[in-house]
Amino acid sequence: MSFSWTRVRAILVKELNDYRRNRFVMVFTMTLLPLIFIAAPTLQLLTAPAAASSSKLDARIGISLLYLLLIPAIVPSTVSAYSVIGEREQGTLEPILITPIRSEEFLIGKALAVVIPTLVVAYTIFGVFLAIAALFAHPGIKSAVFAGSHIPIQVVFTPLLAGWSIWVGIAISARSSDVRAAQQLSVLANLPPVAIVALMGFKVITPSIGLAVGLAAVLLALDALGWRAVAAMFDRERLIAGVRS
Amino acid sequence: MRSEVGDPPPEREPALIVEHLTKRFGDRVAFDDVSFEVGYGEVFGFLGPNGAGKTTTVRTLGTLLAPTSGSATVAGIPLSAANGPAIRARISIMPESPGLYLRLTVSENLRCFAGLYELDDIPGRLERALRAVNLLDRANDPCGSLSKGLRQRVALARAVLNDPAVLFLDEPTSGLDPVAAHDVHELIVSLRERGVTIFLTTHRLDEAERLCHRVAILNTTMRLVGRPDELRERLFNQALEVRVKGSLEQPDAVFDDLPGVNGWVASPSGGYELAVSDPDVAAPAVARALVGAGADILSLAESRHSLEDVYLQLIDEDVEVKRR
Numbered sequence: 170m171s172f173s174w175t176r177v178r179a180i181l182v183k184e185l186n187d188y189r190r191n192r193f194v195m196v197f198t199m200t201l202l203p204l205i206f207i208a209a210p211t212l213q214l215l216t217a218p219a220a221a222s223s224s225k226l227d228a229r230i231g232i233s234l235l236y237l238l239l240i241p242a243i244v245p246s247t248v249s250a251y252s253v254i255g256e257r258e259q260g261t262l263e264p265i266l267i268t269p270i271r272s273e274e275f276l277i278g279k280a281l282a283v284v285i286p287t288l289v290v291a292y293t294i295f296g297v298f299l300a301i302a303a304l305f306a307h308p309g310i311k312s313a314v315f316a317g318s319h320i321p322i323q324v325v326f327t328p329l330l331a332g333w334s335i336w337v338g339i340a341i342s343a344r345s346s347d348v349r350a351a352q353q354l355s356v357l358a359n360l361p362p363v364a365i366v367a368l369m370g371f372k373v374i375t376p377s378i379g380l381a382v383g384l385a386a387v388l389l390a391l392d393a394l395g396w397r398a399v400a401a402m403f404d405r406e407r408l409i410a411g412v413r414s
Numbered sequence: 415m416r417s418e419v420g421d422p423p424p425e426r427e428p429a430l431i432v433e434h435l436t437k438r439f440g441d442r443v444a445f446d447d448v449s450f451e452v453g454y455g456e457v458f459g460f461l462g463p464n465g466a467g468k469t470t471t472v473r474t475l476g477t478l479l480a481p482t483s484g485s486a487t488v489a490g491i492p493l494s495a496a497n498g499p500a501i502r503a504r505i506s507i508m509p510e511s512p513g514l515y516l517r518l519t520v521s522e523n524l525r526c527f528a529g530l531y532e533l534d535d536i537p538g539r540l541e542r543a544l545r546a547v548n549l550l551d552r553a554n555d556p557c558g559s560l561s562k563g564l565r566q567r568v569a570l571a572r573a574v575l576n577d578p579a580v581l582f583l584d585e586p587t588s589g590l591d592p593v594a595a596h597d598v599h600e601l602i603v604s605l606r607e608r609g610v611t612i613f614l615t616t617h618r619l620d621e622a623e624r625l626c627h628r629v630a631i632l633n634t635t636m637r638l639v640g641r642p643d644e645l646r647e648r649l650f651n652q653a654l655e656v657r658v659k660g661s662l663e664q665p666d667a668v669f670d671d672l673p674g675v676n677g678w679v680a681s682p683s684g685g686y687e688l689a690v691s692d693p694d695v696a697a698p699a700v701a702r703a704l705v706g707a708g709a710d711i712l713s714l715a716e717s718r719h720s721l722e723d724v725y726l727q728l729i730d731e732d733v734e735v736k737r738r
Contacts, residue, residue: 173532175529175532176529176530176532178529179525179526179527179528179529179530180526180530182525182526182529183515183518183522183526186517186518186522187515187517187518190517190518190556191517259513259516260509260511260512260513261513261514261515262513263478263507263509263511263513264507264509264512264513264527264569264572265530266478267476267478267502267506267507267509268502268503268527268530268531269499269500269502269503269530269531269532270499270530271499405478406478406479406480409473409478409479410439410470410473410479
Protein backbone atom coordinates (compact mmCIF):
# COMPACT_ATOMS: atom_id res chain seq x y z
CA MET A 170 0.00 0.00 0.00
CA SER A 171 1.45 3.32 -1.06
CA PHE A 172 1.47 6.72 0.65
CA SER A 173 -2.08 8.04 0.82
CA TRP A 174 -3.00 11.71 0.92
CA THR A 175 -6.59 10.65 1.71
CA ARG A 176 -5.41 9.29 5.07
CA VAL A 177 -3.28 12.40 5.66
CA ARG A 178 -6.36 14.53 4.96
CA ALA A 179 -8.47 12.45 7.37
CA ILE A 180 -5.98 13.18 10.19
CA LEU A 181 -5.71 16.85 9.18
CA VAL A 182 -9.48 17.44 9.11
CA LYS A 183 -9.95 15.60 12.40
CA GLU A 184 -7.23 17.68 14.06
CA LEU A 185 -8.55 20.99 12.76
CA ASN A 186 -12.07 20.12 13.93
CA ASP A 187 -10.67 19.20 17.33
CA TYR A 188 -8.69 22.46 17.67
CA ARG A 189 -11.76 24.44 16.64
CA ARG A 190 -13.58 23.12 19.71
CA ASN A 191 -10.60 23.24 22.06
CA ARG A 192 -10.85 26.48 24.01
CA PHE A 193 -7.26 26.33 25.30
CA VAL A 194 -5.81 26.04 21.81
CA MET A 195 -8.11 28.67 20.30
CA VAL A 196 -8.00 31.26 23.07
CA PHE A 197 -4.55 30.90 24.60
CA THR A 198 -2.25 29.31 22.02
CA MET A 199 -3.66 30.81 18.86
CA THR A 200 -4.89 34.20 20.16
CA LEU A 201 -3.39 35.43 23.44
CA LEU A 202 0.15 34.14 22.89
CA PRO A 203 0.51 35.81 19.45
CA LEU A 204 -0.96 39.06 20.85
CA ILE A 205 1.69 39.02 23.56
CA PHE A 206 4.37 38.62 20.90
CA ILE A 207 3.11 41.58 18.84
CA ALA A 208 3.02 43.97 21.80
CA ALA A 209 6.78 44.61 22.11
CA PRO A 210 7.53 45.11 18.39
CA THR A 211 4.53 47.43 18.02
CA LEU A 212 5.72 49.50 20.96
CA GLN A 213 9.23 49.67 19.47
CA LEU A 214 7.77 50.69 16.11
CA LEU A 215 5.63 53.47 17.50
CA THR A 216 8.27 54.84 19.89
CA ALA A 217 11.21 54.73 17.49
CA PRO A 218 12.81 58.16 17.06
CA ALA A 219 12.13 59.29 13.49
CA ALA A 220 15.32 61.35 13.49
CA ALA A 221 17.57 58.35 14.06
CA SER A 222 20.03 57.35 11.37
CA SER A 223 18.76 54.93 8.75
CA SER A 224 21.12 52.16 9.91
CA LYS A 225 19.95 52.50 13.51
CA LEU A 226 16.32 52.58 12.37
CA ASP A 227 16.86 49.55 10.19
CA ALA A 228 18.41 47.59 13.07
CA ARG A 229 15.58 48.53 15.42
CA ILE A 230 12.93 47.44 12.93
CA GLY A 231 14.86 44.26 12.25
CA ILE A 232 14.88 43.39 15.94
CA SER A 233 11.16 44.21 16.21
CA LEU A 234 10.43 41.83 13.38
CA LEU A 235 12.58 39.13 14.96
CA TYR A 236 10.17 39.20 17.91
CA LEU A 237 7.42 38.28 15.49
CA LEU A 238 9.41 35.26 14.43
CA LEU A 239 8.96 33.94 17.96
CA ILE A 240 5.33 33.22 17.01
CA PRO A 241 6.16 30.36 14.59
CA ALA A 242 8.92 29.20 16.94
CA ILE A 243 6.91 29.05 20.17
CA VAL A 244 3.19 28.84 19.30
CA PRO A 245 3.27 25.39 17.63
CA SER A 246 5.58 23.81 20.19
CA THR A 247 2.96 23.02 22.85
CA VAL A 248 0.39 21.82 20.34
CA SER A 249 2.84 19.57 18.49
CA ALA A 250 4.25 18.25 21.77
CA TYR A 251 0.72 17.05 22.61
CA SER A 252 0.13 15.43 19.22
CA VAL A 253 1.24 11.83 19.90
CA ILE A 254 1.45 11.48 23.67
CA GLY A 255 -1.84 13.37 24.02
CA GLU A 256 -3.60 10.86 21.76
CA ARG A 257 -2.03 8.04 23.74
CA GLU A 258 -3.16 9.46 27.07
CA GLN A 259 -6.75 10.01 25.91
CA GLY A 260 -6.88 6.46 24.47
CA THR A 261 -7.35 7.52 20.85
CA LEU A 262 -3.95 6.46 19.52
CA GLU A 263 -4.66 2.72 19.42
CA PRO A 264 -7.85 3.01 17.31
CA ILE A 265 -5.94 5.21 14.84
CA LEU A 266 -2.94 2.89 14.60
CA ILE A 267 -5.27 -0.09 14.05
CA THR A 268 -6.25 1.41 10.70
CA PRO A 269 -4.03 1.02 7.60
CA ILE A 270 -2.39 4.40 8.25
CA ARG A 271 1.40 4.49 7.95
CA SER A 272 3.53 6.32 10.49
CA GLU A 273 4.63 8.83 7.84
CA GLU A 274 1.00 9.63 6.91
CA PHE A 275 0.01 10.05 10.54
CA LEU A 276 2.95 12.38 11.22
CA ILE A 277 2.43 14.49 8.08
CA GLY A 278 -1.26 14.88 8.98
CA LYS A 279 -0.33 15.93 12.50
CA ALA A 280 2.35 18.37 11.30
CA LEU A 281 0.08 19.97 8.70
CA ALA A 282 -2.63 20.39 11.30
CA VAL A 283 -0.23 22.47 13.40
CA VAL A 284 1.57 24.30 10.62
CA ILE A 285 -1.57 25.58 8.88
CA PRO A 286 -3.06 27.48 11.85
CA THR A 287 0.43 28.59 12.90
CA LEU A 288 1.09 30.15 9.51
CA VAL A 289 -2.37 31.73 9.44
CA VAL A 290 -1.80 33.29 12.88
CA ALA A 291 1.83 34.30 12.22
CA TYR A 292 1.11 35.93 8.86
CA THR A 293 -2.04 37.59 10.21
CA ILE A 294 -0.08 39.09 13.11
CA PHE A 295 2.64 40.19 10.67
CA GLY A 296 -0.07 41.76 8.50
CA VAL A 297 -1.43 43.58 11.55
CA PHE A 298 2.09 44.83 12.32
CA LEU A 299 2.53 46.08 8.75
CA ALA A 300 -0.91 47.74 8.88
CA ILE A 301 0.01 49.55 12.13
CA ALA A 302 3.28 50.63 10.51
CA ALA A 303 1.47 51.88 7.43
CA LEU A 304 -1.25 53.72 9.34
CA PHE A 305 0.38 55.00 12.51
CA ALA A 306 4.19 55.01 12.20
CA HIS A 307 6.26 58.02 11.24
CA PRO A 308 6.76 58.15 7.42
CA GLY A 309 10.51 57.60 7.84
CA ILE A 310 9.95 54.52 9.95
CA LYS A 311 7.20 53.33 7.65
CA SER A 312 9.46 53.44 4.62
CA ALA A 313 12.20 51.61 6.58
CA VAL A 314 9.71 48.83 7.42
CA PHE A 315 8.56 48.38 3.84
CA ALA A 316 11.97 48.79 2.23
CA GLY A 317 14.89 46.35 2.27
CA SER A 318 14.82 42.68 3.16
CA HIS A 319 12.55 42.75 6.24
CA ILE A 320 9.40 41.47 4.59
CA PRO A 321 11.01 38.66 2.50
CA ILE A 322 12.96 37.46 5.55
CA GLN A 323 9.75 37.37 7.60
CA VAL A 324 7.88 35.52 4.87
CA VAL A 325 10.64 32.92 4.41
CA PHE A 326 11.56 32.34 8.08
CA THR A 327 8.02 31.96 9.39
CA PRO A 328 7.35 28.50 7.83
CA LEU A 329 10.95 27.39 8.34
CA LEU A 330 10.85 28.12 12.07
CA ALA A 331 7.38 26.61 12.37
CA GLY A 332 8.65 23.43 10.68
CA TRP A 333 11.56 23.15 13.11
CA SER A 334 9.33 23.74 16.10
CA ILE A 335 6.72 21.22 14.93
CA TRP A 336 9.10 18.36 14.12
CA VAL A 337 10.95 18.85 17.41
CA GLY A 338 7.62 18.88 19.27
CA ILE A 339 6.32 15.76 17.53
CA ALA A 340 9.62 13.94 18.02
CA ILE A 341 9.52 14.66 21.75
CA SER A 342 5.83 13.72 21.85
CA ALA A 343 6.49 10.37 20.15
CA ARG A 344 9.21 9.43 22.65
CA SER A 345 7.66 10.87 25.79
CA SER A 346 5.45 9.20 28.37
CA ASP A 347 3.86 12.32 29.84
CA VAL A 348 2.11 15.25 28.16
CA ARG A 349 3.43 17.96 30.49
CA ALA A 350 7.01 16.72 30.28
CA ALA A 351 6.71 16.66 26.48
CA GLN A 352 5.42 20.22 26.35
CA GLN A 353 8.13 21.52 28.69
CA LEU A 354 10.86 19.72 26.75
CA SER A 355 9.46 21.05 23.51
CA VAL A 356 9.62 24.64 24.72
CA LEU A 357 13.20 24.01 25.87
CA ALA A 358 14.09 22.55 22.48
CA ASN A 359 12.89 25.77 20.87
CA LEU A 360 15.31 27.86 22.88
CA PRO A 361 18.05 27.83 20.18
CA PRO A 362 16.06 30.01 17.74
CA VAL A 363 14.93 32.19 20.65
CA ALA A 364 18.56 32.49 21.77
CA ILE A 365 19.60 33.59 18.28
CA VAL A 366 16.90 36.26 18.35
CA ALA A 367 18.10 37.41 21.79
CA LEU A 368 21.75 37.50 20.67
CA MET A 369 20.73 39.63 17.73
CA GLY A 370 18.75 41.85 20.10
CA PHE A 371 21.82 42.35 22.26
CA LYS A 372 23.93 42.85 19.12
CA VAL A 373 26.20 39.90 19.91
CA ILE A 374 25.30 38.68 16.44
CA THR A 375 24.83 41.29 13.74
CA PRO A 376 21.83 40.50 11.52
CA SER A 377 22.90 40.27 7.90
CA ILE A 378 21.67 38.84 4.64
CA GLY A 379 24.45 36.24 4.73
CA LEU A 380 23.47 35.09 8.22
CA ALA A 381 19.80 34.98 7.20
CA VAL A 382 20.54 32.84 4.13
CA GLY A 383 22.76 30.52 6.19
CA LEU A 384 20.12 30.08 8.90
CA ALA A 385 17.40 29.55 6.33
CA ALA A 386 19.46 26.83 4.62
CA VAL A 387 20.05 25.04 7.94
CA LEU A 388 16.37 25.24 8.90
CA LEU A 389 15.26 24.04 5.46
CA ALA A 390 17.55 21.00 5.76
CA LEU A 391 16.29 20.26 9.29
CA ASP A 392 12.64 20.58 8.21
CA ALA A 393 13.20 18.26 5.24
CA LEU A 394 14.93 15.66 7.39
CA GLY A 395 12.47 16.11 10.26
CA TRP A 396 9.66 14.07 8.75
CA ARG A 397 11.83 11.02 8.01
CA ALA A 398 13.71 11.28 11.29
CA VAL A 399 10.54 11.49 13.36
CA ALA A 400 8.93 8.64 11.36
CA ALA A 401 11.96 6.49 12.19
CA MET A 402 11.57 7.34 15.89
CA PHE A 403 7.85 6.53 15.85
CA ASP A 404 7.73 3.14 17.58
CA ARG A 405 4.18 1.74 17.45
CA GLU A 406 4.99 -1.10 19.82
CA ARG A 407 6.36 1.17 22.53
CA LEU A 408 3.47 3.60 22.09
CA ILE A 409 0.85 0.83 22.39
CA ALA A 410 2.36 -1.52 24.95
CA GLY A 411 4.41 1.04 26.87
CA VAL A 412 7.44 -1.25 26.62
CA ARG A 413 9.68 -2.58 23.88
CA SER A 414 10.02 -6.34 23.40
CA MET B 415 -25.82 -30.87 24.70
CA ARG B 416 -25.41 -28.26 21.97
CA SER B 417 -24.22 -24.70 22.24
CA GLU B 418 -27.13 -22.28 21.96
CA VAL B 419 -25.29 -20.49 19.15
CA GLY B 420 -25.51 -23.39 16.71
CA ASP B 421 -23.01 -24.47 14.10
CA PRO B 422 -20.48 -22.14 12.53
CA PRO B 423 -20.80 -21.67 8.76
CA PRO B 424 -19.36 -24.37 6.46
CA GLU B 425 -15.58 -24.37 6.35
CA ARG B 426 -13.62 -22.63 3.64
CA GLU B 427 -10.10 -21.35 4.24
CA PRO B 428 -9.77 -20.10 7.82
CA ALA B 429 -9.98 -16.36 8.51
CA LEU B 430 -7.27 -16.72 11.14
CA ILE B 431 -4.51 -19.31 11.33
CA VAL B 432 -2.23 -18.99 14.34
CA GLU B 433 0.70 -21.36 14.75
CA HIS B 434 2.95 -21.49 17.82
CA LEU B 435 2.72 -17.72 18.28
CA THR B 436 4.67 -16.28 21.21
CA LYS B 437 5.08 -12.75 22.48
CA ARG B 438 7.59 -11.72 25.13
CA PHE B 439 8.41 -8.31 26.55
CA GLY B 440 11.96 -8.87 27.77
CA ASP B 441 11.74 -11.66 30.34
CA ARG B 442 7.98 -11.35 30.68
CA VAL B 443 5.96 -13.80 28.62
CA ALA B 444 2.67 -12.28 27.44
CA PHE B 445 1.52 -15.46 25.69
CA ASP B 446 3.39 -18.57 24.69
CA ASP B 447 3.09 -21.14 21.90
CA VAL B 448 -0.50 -20.27 21.00
CA SER B 449 -2.10 -22.11 18.07
CA PHE B 450 -5.67 -22.06 16.77
CA GLU B 451 -7.77 -21.44 13.69
CA VAL B 452 -10.93 -19.38 13.20
CA GLY B 453 -13.21 -20.00 10.24
CA TYR B 454 -14.91 -17.29 8.20
CA GLY B 455 -18.30 -16.41 9.68
CA GLU B 456 -17.36 -17.91 13.03
CA VAL B 457 -17.68 -16.15 16.37
CA PHE B 458 -14.63 -17.23 18.34
CA GLY B 459 -14.46 -16.50 22.05
CA PHE B 460 -11.06 -15.89 23.60
CA LEU B 461 -11.33 -16.33 27.36
CA GLY B 462 -8.84 -15.91 30.12
CA PRO B 463 -8.21 -14.16 33.41
CA ASN B 464 -6.69 -10.67 33.58
CA GLY B 465 -3.10 -10.73 32.37
CA ALA B 466 -3.59 -13.97 30.44
CA GLY B 467 -2.40 -12.35 27.19
CA LYS B 468 -5.74 -11.87 25.42
CA THR B 469 -5.31 -8.20 24.50
CA THR B 470 -1.66 -8.75 23.54
CA THR B 471 -2.77 -11.57 21.23
CA VAL B 472 -5.29 -9.26 19.57
CA ARG B 473 -2.71 -6.50 19.21
CA THR B 474 -0.22 -8.96 17.75
CA LEU B 475 -2.71 -10.31 15.22
CA GLY B 476 -3.66 -6.70 14.44
CA THR B 477 0.02 -5.96 13.61
CA LEU B 478 0.36 -3.41 16.41
CA LEU B 479 2.92 -5.64 18.13
CA ALA B 480 5.48 -7.90 16.47
CA PRO B 481 5.42 -11.55 17.58
CA THR B 482 8.57 -12.91 19.20
CA SER B 483 8.18 -16.23 17.39
CA GLY B 484 5.61 -18.30 15.55
CA SER B 485 3.49 -17.40 12.56
CA ALA B 486 -0.04 -16.40 11.68
CA THR B 487 -2.23 -15.66 8.69
CA VAL B 488 -4.83 -12.95 9.17
CA ALA B 489 -7.64 -12.63 6.63
CA GLY B 490 -5.51 -14.58 4.16
CA ILE B 491 -2.39 -12.42 4.58
CA PRO B 492 0.75 -13.69 6.36
CA LEU B 493 1.44 -11.74 9.54
CA SER B 494 4.52 -9.54 9.10
CA ALA B 495 5.50 -5.92 9.59
CA ALA B 496 5.59 -5.36 5.84
CA ASN B 497 2.02 -6.67 5.50
CA GLY B 498 0.81 -4.49 8.39
CA PRO B 499 -1.12 -1.88 6.36
CA ALA B 500 -2.68 -4.56 4.11
CA ILE B 501 -3.80 -6.65 7.10
CA ARG B 502 -5.13 -3.62 8.96
CA ALA B 503 -7.15 -2.63 5.87
CA ARG B 504 -8.97 -5.99 5.99
CA ILE B 505 -9.63 -6.25 9.71
CA SER B 506 -10.97 -4.07 12.45
CA ILE B 507 -10.28 -3.96 16.17
CA MET B 508 -12.54 -2.48 18.80
CA PRO B 509 -10.29 -1.89 21.81
CA GLU B 510 -11.55 -2.19 25.36
CA SER B 511 -11.67 1.59 25.69
CA PRO B 512 -13.72 3.18 22.86
CA GLY B 513 -11.02 5.83 22.22
CA LEU B 514 -13.34 8.42 20.67
CA TYR B 515 -12.55 12.08 20.08
CA LEU B 516 -14.90 13.53 22.65
CA ARG B 517 -15.01 17.07 21.21
CA LEU B 518 -15.97 15.71 17.79
CA THR B 519 -19.45 14.55 16.88
CA VAL B 520 -20.30 10.90 16.29
CA SER B 521 -20.40 11.55 12.58
CA GLU B 522 -17.03 13.40 12.57
CA ASN B 523 -15.42 10.51 14.44
CA LEU B 524 -16.71 7.99 11.92
CA ARG B 525 -15.88 10.21 8.94
CA CYS B 526 -12.25 10.40 10.10
CA PHE B 527 -11.98 6.61 10.21
CA ALA B 528 -13.75 6.23 6.86
CA GLY B 529 -11.00 8.45 5.45
CA LEU B 530 -8.29 6.39 7.13
CA TYR B 531 -9.70 3.26 5.45
CA GLU B 532 -10.06 5.21 2.15
CA LEU B 533 -13.68 4.06 1.89
CA ASP B 534 -16.02 5.08 -0.89
CA ASP B 535 -19.64 6.19 -0.41
CA ILE B 536 -18.84 7.59 3.03
CA PRO B 537 -22.32 9.07 3.72
CA GLY B 538 -23.94 5.71 2.87
CA ARG B 539 -21.50 3.74 5.02
CA LEU B 540 -21.94 6.13 7.95
CA GLU B 541 -25.69 5.80 7.73
CA ARG B 542 -25.55 1.99 7.61
CA ALA B 543 -23.09 1.79 10.50
CA LEU B 544 -25.11 4.19 12.67
CA ARG B 545 -28.36 2.43 11.80
CA ALA B 546 -26.77 -0.90 12.82
CA VAL B 547 -26.04 0.45 16.30
CA ASN B 548 -29.28 2.47 16.57
CA LEU B 549 -27.48 5.80 16.75
CA LEU B 550 -28.69 7.50 13.59
CA ASP B 551 -30.45 10.19 15.62
CA ARG B 552 -27.28 10.97 17.61
CA ALA B 553 -25.00 11.45 14.58
CA ASN B 554 -24.47 15.15 15.27
CA ASP B 555 -24.00 14.86 19.03
CA PRO B 556 -20.50 15.36 20.44
CA CYS B 557 -19.16 12.02 21.67
CA GLY B 558 -18.36 13.66 25.01
CA SER B 559 -22.09 14.05 25.63
CA LEU B 560 -22.80 10.31 25.23
CA SER B 561 -23.08 7.73 28.01
CA LYS B 562 -20.46 4.99 28.28
CA GLY B 563 -22.81 2.49 26.66
CA LEU B 564 -23.52 4.79 23.72
CA ARG B 565 -19.81 5.48 23.27
CA GLN B 566 -19.26 1.74 23.08
CA ARG B 567 -21.91 1.60 20.36
CA VAL B 568 -20.11 4.35 18.43
CA ALA B 569 -16.89 2.35 18.73
CA LEU B 570 -18.73 -0.67 17.36
CA ALA B 571 -20.10 1.40 14.45
CA ARG B 572 -16.53 2.57 13.77
CA ALA B 573 -15.32 -1.05 13.86
CA VAL B 574 -17.80 -2.22 11.20
CA LEU B 575 -17.36 0.79 8.89
CA ASN B 576 -14.88 -0.99 6.63
CA ASP B 577 -16.82 -4.30 6.47
CA PRO B 578 -13.87 -6.14 8.05
CA ALA B 579 -13.02 -9.72 7.11
CA VAL B 580 -12.24 -10.27 10.80
CA LEU B 581 -13.62 -8.12 13.58
CA PHE B 582 -11.69 -8.22 16.86
CA LEU B 583 -13.75 -7.15 19.88
CA ASP B 584 -11.61 -6.70 22.97
CA GLU B 585 -13.77 -6.89 26.10
CA PRO B 586 -16.65 -5.04 24.40
CA THR B 587 -18.87 -5.00 27.49
CA SER B 588 -16.19 -4.19 30.04
CA GLY B 589 -17.49 -1.66 32.55
CA LEU B 590 -20.99 -1.49 31.05
CA ASP B 591 -24.16 -1.80 33.08
CA PRO B 592 -26.37 -4.85 32.34
CA VAL B 593 -28.67 -2.94 29.98
CA ALA B 594 -25.82 -1.46 27.96
CA ALA B 595 -24.06 -4.85 27.93
CA HIS B 596 -27.27 -6.46 26.67
CA ASP B 597 -27.45 -3.88 23.86
CA VAL B 598 -23.88 -4.70 22.82
CA HIS B 599 -24.70 -8.44 22.91
CA GLU B 600 -27.65 -7.82 20.61
CA LEU B 601 -25.40 -5.97 18.20
CA ILE B 602 -22.90 -8.82 18.21
CA VAL B 603 -25.72 -11.30 17.58
CA SER B 604 -26.86 -9.23 14.58
CA LEU B 605 -23.28 -9.16 13.23
CA ARG B 606 -23.05 -12.92 13.74
CA GLU B 607 -26.27 -13.36 11.78
CA ARG B 608 -24.78 -11.29 8.97
CA GLY B 609 -21.85 -13.76 8.83
CA VAL B 610 -19.18 -11.42 10.22
CA THR B 611 -16.14 -13.28 11.56
CA ILE B 612 -15.73 -12.14 15.16
CA PHE B 613 -12.84 -12.71 17.53
CA LEU B 614 -14.25 -11.85 20.94
CA THR B 615 -12.00 -11.55 23.97
CA THR B 616 -13.82 -11.56 27.26
CA HIS B 617 -13.71 -12.85 30.77
CA ARG B 618 -17.50 -12.87 30.92
CA LEU B 619 -18.28 -16.52 30.49
CA ASP B 620 -22.02 -16.06 30.03
CA GLU B 621 -21.19 -13.71 27.17
CA ALA B 622 -18.94 -16.27 25.49
CA GLU B 623 -21.43 -19.08 25.96
CA ARG B 624 -24.25 -17.01 24.53
CA LEU B 625 -22.41 -15.50 21.58
CA CYS B 626 -19.62 -17.83 20.45
CA HIS B 627 -19.55 -20.86 18.19
CA ARG B 628 -16.23 -21.94 19.75
CA VAL B 629 -14.13 -20.70 22.61
CA ALA B 630 -10.48 -20.88 23.56
CA ILE B 631 -9.20 -20.55 27.09
CA LEU B 632 -5.87 -18.79 27.38
CA ASN B 633 -3.77 -18.46 30.49
CA THR B 634 -0.47 -17.37 28.90
CA THR B 635 -0.52 -20.75 27.14
CA MET B 636 -3.54 -22.10 25.31
CA ARG B 637 -5.44 -24.42 27.64
CA LEU B 638 -8.40 -25.58 25.54
CA VAL B 639 -10.15 -24.82 22.26
CA GLY B 640 -13.56 -26.12 21.26
CA ARG B 641 -17.30 -25.69 21.41
CA PRO B 642 -18.54 -24.91 24.90
CA ASP B 643 -20.33 -28.30 25.04
CA GLU B 644 -17.21 -30.12 23.83
CA LEU B 645 -15.14 -28.47 26.54
CA ARG B 646 -17.66 -29.52 29.17
CA GLU B 647 -17.53 -33.11 27.92
CA ARG B 648 -13.75 -33.09 27.85
CA LEU B 649 -13.41 -31.86 31.41
CA PHE B 650 -16.41 -33.33 33.14
CA ASN B 651 -18.04 -36.79 33.08
CA GLN B 652 -21.62 -36.90 31.94
CA ALA B 653 -23.86 -37.09 34.95
CA LEU B 654 -27.46 -37.28 36.16
CA GLU B 655 -28.69 -35.35 39.16
CA VAL B 656 -31.33 -37.11 41.23
CA ARG B 657 -33.39 -35.57 44.02
CA VAL B 658 -35.77 -37.70 46.06
CA LYS B 659 -37.99 -36.97 49.01
CA GLY B 660 -36.00 -37.89 52.13
CA SER B 661 -33.03 -40.13 51.43
CA LEU B 662 -32.54 -43.62 50.09
CA GLU B 663 -31.93 -46.33 52.68
CA GLN B 664 -29.61 -48.31 50.44
CA PRO B 665 -28.47 -46.20 47.52
CA ASP B 666 -25.89 -48.85 46.52
CA ALA B 667 -28.66 -51.35 45.99
CA VAL B 668 -30.61 -48.88 43.85
CA PHE B 669 -27.84 -47.49 41.62
CA ASP B 670 -25.33 -50.34 41.32
CA ASP B 671 -25.54 -52.50 38.23
CA LEU B 672 -27.93 -50.14 36.41
CA PRO B 673 -27.26 -49.93 32.64
CA GLY B 674 -25.22 -46.84 31.74
CA VAL B 675 -24.48 -45.90 35.36
CA ASN B 676 -20.77 -45.93 36.24
CA GLY B 677 -20.97 -44.74 39.87
CA TRP B 678 -22.65 -42.35 42.21
CA VAL B 679 -21.96 -39.86 45.00
CA ALA B 680 -24.25 -38.03 47.40
CA SER B 681 -24.40 -34.43 46.28
CA PRO B 682 -23.99 -31.58 48.77
CA SER B 683 -27.53 -30.38 48.00
CA GLY B 684 -28.96 -33.59 49.45
CA GLY B 685 -29.53 -35.58 46.26
CA TYR B 686 -27.32 -37.94 44.29
CA GLU B 687 -25.01 -37.37 41.37
CA LEU B 688 -24.63 -40.34 39.05
CA ALA B 689 -21.74 -40.67 36.62
CA VAL B 690 -23.22 -42.07 33.43
CA SER B 691 -21.88 -43.10 30.04
CA ASP B 692 -25.10 -42.27 28.19
CA PRO B 693 -27.81 -40.19 29.90
CA ASP B 694 -30.48 -41.38 27.42
CA VAL B 695 -29.92 -45.01 28.45
CA ALA B 696 -29.28 -44.41 32.14
CA ALA B 697 -32.14 -42.01 32.97
CA PRO B 698 -35.09 -44.42 32.33
CA ALA B 699 -33.29 -47.20 34.20
CA VAL B 700 -32.60 -44.90 37.17
CA ALA B 701 -36.25 -43.78 37.23
CA ARG B 702 -37.50 -47.38 37.22
CA ALA B 703 -35.04 -48.37 39.97
CA LEU B 704 -36.07 -45.43 42.18
CA VAL B 705 -39.77 -46.18 41.74
CA GLY B 706 -39.04 -49.85 42.44
CA ALA B 707 -37.28 -48.86 45.68
CA GLY B 708 -40.34 -46.85 46.72
CA ALA B 709 -38.62 -43.47 46.49
CA ASP B 710 -40.58 -40.31 45.72
CA ILE B 711 -38.70 -38.68 42.81
CA LEU B 712 -38.54 -34.88 43.01
CA SER B 713 -36.30 -34.43 39.98
CA LEU B 714 -34.13 -36.40 37.60
CA ALA B 715 -32.08 -34.33 35.21
CA GLU B 716 -28.91 -34.32 33.24
CA SER B 717 -26.22 -32.44 35.13
CA ARG B 718 -25.15 -29.42 33.06
CA HIS B 719 -21.76 -27.89 33.77
CA SER B 720 -21.51 -24.32 32.69
CA LEU B 721 -18.63 -22.81 30.75
CA GLU B 722 -17.80 -21.14 34.03
CA ASP B 723 -17.23 -24.58 35.58
CA VAL B 724 -14.88 -25.44 32.71
CA TYR B 725 -13.06 -22.16 33.05
CA LEU B 726 -12.69 -22.34 36.81
CA GLN B 727 -11.53 -25.96 36.61
CA LEU B 728 -8.76 -24.99 34.18
CA ILE B 729 -7.68 -21.89 36.05
CA ASP B 730 -7.66 -23.87 39.32
CA GLU B 731 -5.44 -26.48 37.66
CA ASP B 732 -3.03 -23.71 36.58
CA VAL B 733 -2.94 -22.26 40.09
CA GLU B 734 -2.27 -25.75 41.47
CA VAL B 735 0.57 -26.35 38.98
CA LYS B 736 2.15 -22.99 39.88
CA ARG B 737 1.88 -23.82 43.58
CA ARG B 738 3.82 -27.06 43.05
